[in-house]
Amino acid sequence: MADLQPDNPYAPDRFPDPNKHVEFPEEAKKRFDWILTRYPTKEAALLPTLHLAQEVWGWISPEVVHYVGNLLDLSPATVFGVVSFYNMYNQKPVGKYHLQVCTNLSCMVTRAYDIYDHLCEKLSVHPGGTTKDGLYTVVEVECLGSCGTAPVVQVNNDYHESMDVVKMDALLEILK
Amino acid sequence: MAKVTIDGNEVEVQDGINVIEAAKAADIHVPHFCYHPSLSVVGQCRMCLVEVEGMAKLQAGCATPVKDGMKIHVWNDKVDKARRGQMEFLLINHPLDCPICDKAGECPLQDYSFNYGNVDSRYGEFKRTYPGMDRTAIGPHVIQNMNRCIHCTRCIRFTAEITGTSELAFFKRGASTEVGVFPGTPLDNWMSACVTDICPTGALTPREFRFESRVWNLDVTESVCNGCDVGCNIFIGHRNGQVYRYRPRVNPDVNDHWLCDYGRFSYEQYETDRVVVPKVRTEDDYLGISTWDEALEAIGRAYRDAKNTFAILSAQMTNEEASAAKALFDRIGSRTGVMVDPIGPIKMKSRTEWLLGTQAGPNFRGVSKVIGDGANVDNLLTNGADGIDVLYICDALFSERAKDPAVIASLRKAKFLIVHSWDANHPLCDVADVLIPGAIHPEKEGTYTNLQGREQQIHQAFTPKGQAITDLDTFRRISERLFELAEVSA
Numbered sequence: 001m002a003d004l005q006p007d008n009p010y011a012p013d014r015f016p017d018p019n020k021h022v023e024f025p026e027e028a029k030k031r032f033d034w035i036l037t038r039y040p041t042k043e044a045a046l047l048p049t050l051h052l053a054q055e056v057w058g059w060i061s062p063e064v065v066h067y068v069g070n071l072l073d074l075s076p077a078t079v080f081g082v083v084s085f086y087n088m089y090n091q092k093p094v095g096k097y098h099l100q101v102c103t104n105l106s107c108m109v110t111r112a113y114d115i116y117d118h119l120c121e122k123l124s125v126h127p128g129g130t131t132k133d134g135l136y137t138v139v140e141v142e143c144l145g146s147c148g149t150a151p152v153v154q155v156n157n158d159y160h161e162s163m164d165v166v167k168m169d170a171l172l173e174i175l176k
Numbered sequence: 177m178a179k180v181t182i183d184g185n186e187v188e189v190q191d192g193i194n195v196i197e198a199a200k201a202a203d204i205h206v207p208h209f210c211y212h213p214s215l216s217v218v219g220q221c222r223m224c225l226v227e228v229e230g231m232a233k234l235q236a237g238c239a240t241p242v243k244d245g246m247k248i249h250v251w252n253d254k255v256d257k258a259r260r261g262q263m264e265f266l267l268i269n270h271p272l273d274c275p276i277c278d279k280a281g282e283c284p285l286q287d288y289s290f291n292y293g294n295v296d297s298r299y300g301e302f303k304r305t306y307p308g309m310d311r312t313a314i315g316p317h318v319i320q321n322m323n324r325c326i327h328c329t330r331c332i333r334f335t336a337e338i339t340g341t342s343e344l345a346f347f348k349r350g351a352s353t354e355v356g357v358f359p360g361t362p363l364d365n366w367m368s369a370c371v372t373d374i375c376p377t378g379a380l381t382p383r384e385f386r387f388e389s390r391v392w393n394l395d396v397t398e399s400v401c402n403g404c405d406v407g408c409n410i411f412i413g414h415r416n417g418q419v420y421r422y423r424p425r426v427n428p429d430v431n432d433h434w435l436c437d438y439g440r441f442s443y444e445q446y447e448t449d450r451v452v453v454p455k456v457r458t459e460d461d462y463l464g465i466s467t468w469d470e471a472l473e474a475i476g477r478a479y480r481d482a483k484n485t486f487a488i489l490s491a492q493m494t495n496e497e498a499s500a501a502k503a504l505f506d507r508i509g510s511r512t513g514v515m516v517d518p519i520g521p522i523k524m525k526s527r528t529e530w531l532l533g534t535q536a537g538p539n540f541r542g543v544s545k546v547i548g549d550g551a552n553v554d555n556l557l558t559n560g561a562d563g564i565d566v567l568y569i570c571d572a573l574f575s576e577r578a579k580d581p582a583v584i585a586s587l588r589k590a591k592f593l594i595v596h597s598w599d600a601n602h603p604l605c606d607v608a609d610v611l612i613p614g615a616i617h618p619e620k621e622g623t624y625t626n627l628q629g630r631e632q633q634i635h636q637a638f639t640p641k642g643q644a645i646t647d648l649d650t651f652r653r654i655s656e657r658l659f660e661l662a663e664v665s666a
Contacts, residue, residue: 015359062359075342076358084347 016062016076023067028056032071042072046082050089059090087141095130095137097175100154103140106147111164115151116140118165122172136175178244183251195226195237195248204250207259207288209266209376210328211238214432214527215337221266221328223288225258226250234258256292263292269304270377271323279378281391285326304351314356315343315363317437318372318380322354325379331355331371338434338525341365355379366522369441370434373424384441385421389413394420397637400624402492402617403439404533405516405540406524407626410435412443412618417638419443419618428527430626436522446616449600452642455611463611468643472657474610478592479658482565485510486590488553490571491537493647494622494634498539498546500651501570507659510568513551516540517576531627536576538617542625560586570647571614572597572604579603596647613644620646 024032031052039045049072053064060068060083062076069079083089090098101107101116116127119138123131130137146152149161153168160171178191180198187202194217196206209221217238224237229247234255242248249255267289274280309322332344332355343363347356357363363371372382394413401408401422408431413421422443424435454471457463466474479485487505489498489512505512522533544550557577561567567590569578577583579602587593588607595608598616605611618637625631640646645653 065358066360075345076361077345077356078342080358081345081347085349 016066020061020063022057022061022063024052024056028052043074046072046074046079047086050079050083054089059093061093093130095135097136098154098156099136099138100141100144101138102142102144102146102150102152102154104143104147106143107151110150112151114165115153115163115168118168122169136172178242178246180242180244180246180248182248189242191244192241195228195235195240195242195250196224198242199226199237199248199250206237206250207284207291208238209284209326210330212330212333212374212433215330215333215374218329218333221326222262223259223266225255225262227252227255259288260292260294263288264294264298266326267293267297268299269323270326271303271305273324273378277324277378278381278386278391279324279375283378284376306354309354309356312356313362313383314380315368317369317383317441318363319383319386320355321379321381322356323379324377325355326377327353327355328376329355330374330376331380334371334374335363335365338370339365339367343368344371366438367434367436369437370424373435374433382421382440384444389415389420395637397618397635398425399618399634399637400538400626400632401435401439401442402538402624402634403436403442403536404519404522405491405535405538405627406430406522406531406533407538407624407630407632408435408439408524409632410439412637414618414637417641419446419637430526430531430628430630430632431524432527434525436524438520438522443618446598446618450616450641450644451597451600451605451611451613452644454613454643455605455608457609463606463608468653471610471612472653475594475654476657478566478594478609479508482592484564485566485568486551486556486561486564487512487568488556488570488574489514489543489547489550490574491516491535491540491543492571492573492617493539493543494620495539495542495546495625495631496622497570497620497647497651498543500648502546504651504655504658505568507655510566511551512547513553513556514540514543514547515553515557515575533627535627537574538626539624541627541629542623542631545625557583557586561588561590564590566590566592566594568594569604569608570596572599572602596650598641598644612650613640613642614650615640615644615646619644622648 035045035048049068053068065076065079069076101112103112120127123136125131125138128139144152144154146159146161151163153160153163177188179188182199182202182204185202189198189201196211199206206224208224210218211224219236219239225234226237227249228235274286280286306322312320314320335344336342343357343361344355347354369382372380394415397412399410399412401410409425409427411423411425412419422440424431424433426433453465454468455463456466456471456474487510489501517536519536520533524531572595584603584607593608594610595604596612596614597605598614619640621636623631623633
């Protein structure tokens with residue numbers, strides 16, 4: 001049943017593992033303390049704390065949701081509500097290189113789907129999937145706000161503009 | 177105070193309250209889903225749109241405070257059109273499965289869809305559904321059907337503002353927004369089933385009442401919960417002498433709109449074997465079925481020569497029963513005492529303050545006031561009823577300790593033991609010399625005094641089972657037997 005409903009939040013694999021201990025490393029703890037000083041309430045520090053957590057672990061796991069909730073005195077449901085609202089919080093583990101292909105209007109008419117399909121085929125992953133070696137994750141995203149230089153591929157936090165299939169191959173070579 | 181005109185009726189209301197509350201003062205109903213008097217205002221459902229003269233657009237009634245001289249139209253063509261439009265939007269994705277829905281009959285969405293809904297939808301696409309989320313157990317008492325949800329956030333605000341536990345939240349966004357609990361933290365707080373009352377659709381239903389009965393087939397009696405001494409006001413939903421559910425009855429000073437799970441499902445204790453006939457212990461030590469006459473005769477015989485007698489009253493008795501019992505036992509010359517178990521504490525939020533229920537009986541304060549300086553029951557339970565000729569226990573459930581074999585043994589040291597009980601499985605029933613069938617709380621009429629000293633009325637939902645009668649009648653019968661008949665024969 002679980003694989004038929006991949007987005008079901010009650011699927012058994014979405015339950016936090018009580019045996020998994022999650023804690024910020026020392027350096028991240030210092031940054032967290034700094035984040036807290038910048039906001040009037042603890043709740044307001046939720047978004048940057050989640051960004052920090054994603055930087056540390058790469059994705060927001062159920063255990064991290066509990067951990068962040070405890071840090072900020074919020075319920076896990078409230079934290080997960082925020083995590084699931086924003087697309088850029090990863091709810092699944094992602095590869096080392098997170099290839100985000102914009103397929104919104106401007107990119108689509110400049111053949112973004114060629115890039116996207118090519119990537120999926122070349123890396124032999126399903127759309128939204130991660131390669132077996134854990135190096136690449138290919139996802140389709142909505143407008144990245146760089147329509148003037150469409151099509152755009154965002155790799156982790158960097159934009160690669162005016163892309164095509166050849167340039168994409170060259171980029172993959174560099175990323176290896 | 178502000179003078180406002182609502183649909184031509186001029187009413188004077190408090191300054192700053194919203195249009196929905198002001199319209200209530202004029203006895204006019206403003207349809208709404210997300211607004212709830214005890215929760216914060218979000219203005220999410222847009223169902224309460226009203227026309228305010230001088231304002232260009234329709235205003236949300238819940239979020240518009242009244243001002244002096246305001247002219248408000250709740251029921252005119254313009255508002256009606258807006259409401260119909262809003263209703264059409266809400267019904268686009270609602271499954272309209274009222275025939276199999278437990279909420280049907282008391283569902284605001286159903287009522288308004290009857291008033292404003294179109295017969296057929298103009299929407300040609302498929303309805304949005306939440307696969308696999310149509311019967312999710314999100315907590316021990318609450319089943320969620322996400323397909324029926326209209327996203328009013330009442331339940332989310334309830335867990336955030338009233339219980340402060342925030343188990344529920346919106347997940348995802350846009351058309352796929354869903355209400356849910358985070359895996360591993362279920363909706364498990366002491367008032368969790370309240371979300372099923374405030375849910376304006378059948379999205380959240382209490383597991384205990386699912387598919388038990390259609391709500392319109394239930395008789396409704398106003399009563400007071402007997403779970404603890406807070407005395408929450410309830411409606412008893414019952415049919416053919418069976419309780420199907422308790423539902424909170426609004427009382428801003430006691431329980432506001434809420435009812436705790438312990439109290440709400442406390443009717444389940446009545447789903448047991450009942451004592452329906454009196455029983456009297458015969459000479460060969462057999463507790464056999466008897467007639468009321470034989471039972472009263474046995475009680476009369478026991479009291480005739482008794483010197484040292486004792487009566488344990490119960491915190492489950494109404495004030496009237498306690499008075500009758502006090503009058504009877506004073507006339508007999510019996511000592512009386514009452515005790516209550518500590519419980520909880522159960523928290524209950526009235527409109528203004530938190531109340532803490534700490535006693536397992538609803539009326540300990542009332543009963544102790546009636547009997548004044550009572551004898552010590554605790555001493556009796558621990559040290560034994562030695563030397564007591566007749567011990568009268570007015571309710572076998574006067575304390576949980578009465579189920580303890582050691583306590584039963586010490587109570588049994590009395591020469592003659594009379595017990596009232598409705599629970600046939602109570603161990604005290606087996607050791608009694610005379611067993612009187614008692615009435616449960618929905619079978620009684622009377623008043624309870626709660627922790628605020630507020631006397632609240634309970635009403636009889638149905639008559640007692642079998643040959644059981646209320647304690648009030650029992651004491652009257654005993655009194656007749658002991659005194660009036662004695663006078664006649666003398």
